[in-house]
Amino acid sequence: MRMTGAGLGALGFALLWGSGLAVASQEDAPHGYRIAQELLVGDGTVLEVLEDRRITAQLHAQSWGSGLDEETFDESTDSEHQPQLEARVRLVSEVGEVLAEQSLGYPLAKVEKAPLSGLPYPAFFLTVDQTAPLGSYSGPATQLLAPTQSQLEPVRYRDESGEQRPLGLAQTGKAAWQILPAAVGATEAIAQVSSAPASEGDDFVTTYRIYRWVDGQWAAASRQQPGYWDMESEFPEPSAFP
Numbered sequence: 001m002r003m004t005g006a007g008l009g010a011l012g013f014a015l016l017w018g019s020g021l022a023v024a025s026q027e028d029a030p031h032g033y034r035i036a037q038e039l040l041v042g043d044g045t046v047l048e049v050l051e052d053r054r055i056t057a058q059l060h061a062q063s064w065g066s067g068l069d070e071e072t073f074d075e076s077t078d079s080e081h082q083p084q085l086e087a088r089v090r091l092v093s094e095v096g097e098v099l100a101e102q103s104l105g106y107p108l109a110k111v112e113k114a115p116l117s118g119l120p121y122p123a124f125f126l127t128v129d130q131t132a133p134l135g136s137y138s139g140p141a142t143q144l145l146a147p148t149q150s151q152l153e154p155v156r157y158r159d160e161s162g163e164q165r166p167l168g169l170a171q172t173g174k175a176a177w178q179i180l181p182a183a184v185g186a187t188e189a190i191a192q193v194s195s196a197p198a199s200e201g202d203d204f205v206t207t208y209r210i211y212r213w214v215d216g217q218w219a220a221a222s223r224q225q226p227g228y229w230d231m232e233s234e235f236p237e238p239s240a241f242p
Helices: 057-063
Strands: 033-040 046-052 088-092 098-103 109-113 124-129 140-145 156-158 164-166 168-170 175-180 189-197 204-214 217-226
Touching: 033 109, 046 109, 168 175, 168 189
Parallel strands: 156 217
Antiparallel strands: 033 046, 046 088, 088 098, 109 124, 124 140, 140 168, 156 164, 175 189, 189 204, 204 217
C-alpha cells in the first residue's frame, strides 16, 4: 500500500518537496520525473504532481513566478542533451494504479486542498506557473479540481449565458483572485478581478467576476467598469462584485 501525505491549511502550500519530505517512493515516478508533491484525496486515491527530476525544491521556489528555462538547471546536469520536461498531475490508487494523468504544458506546478466548505466533494486548487519572461498578462494559472470521480478535468461553472466552462483563475500583473468569507453553513465564493485595454482607445476596463456555489453547481456573475487595476492596487472590497 502506498503511503500518503497531506496537511495543507488555509491558502498556504504545505509542499512535500525534496528528500525526506516526499513520502512516496521515487521509484514510482516515470523516467526523468520525481514525485514533487502528493495529497490524499479522501477516497483512497492520491493526487500527485510530477516535475522534472532536475528541478530541486530550491530551484522550484526561486523560479516560481519568474519563469524557468533550461539555462537555470544546474550546470552539472546533462540538461543540454535532455529537453526540459513539462510538469504532470496524476491520480493514483492506493495500490499504485495510475487512474488519470495530464501534462500541464509548463515545468512548474503545485496543488493544495481548496479551503471551500459545504461542497459534496473534496476540492483542490491546481496551479501551473505560466509566467513569461516579459509582460504583465502572464502568471500562475489555477484551476479547481474534484478528482473523486477518477478524473482530472477542471470543475465547470455556468456562465451568465448558461454555458458550462472550466473554472480557471489568473494571478498576473493585472489580475488577482481571492476566496471571500461565507456565512455559517454556506460555501465560500471566489472573486476574480482583472484589467485589460478597452476595445477602442487607450483606456482600460476592469472586470469584477465572482463564482458562487448555487443549487449544486458553480455559477458566475460579472460586471465591468472603466478603470485600471494592477497588482500594486488593493484587492477590491466584496461589495465591488455583483
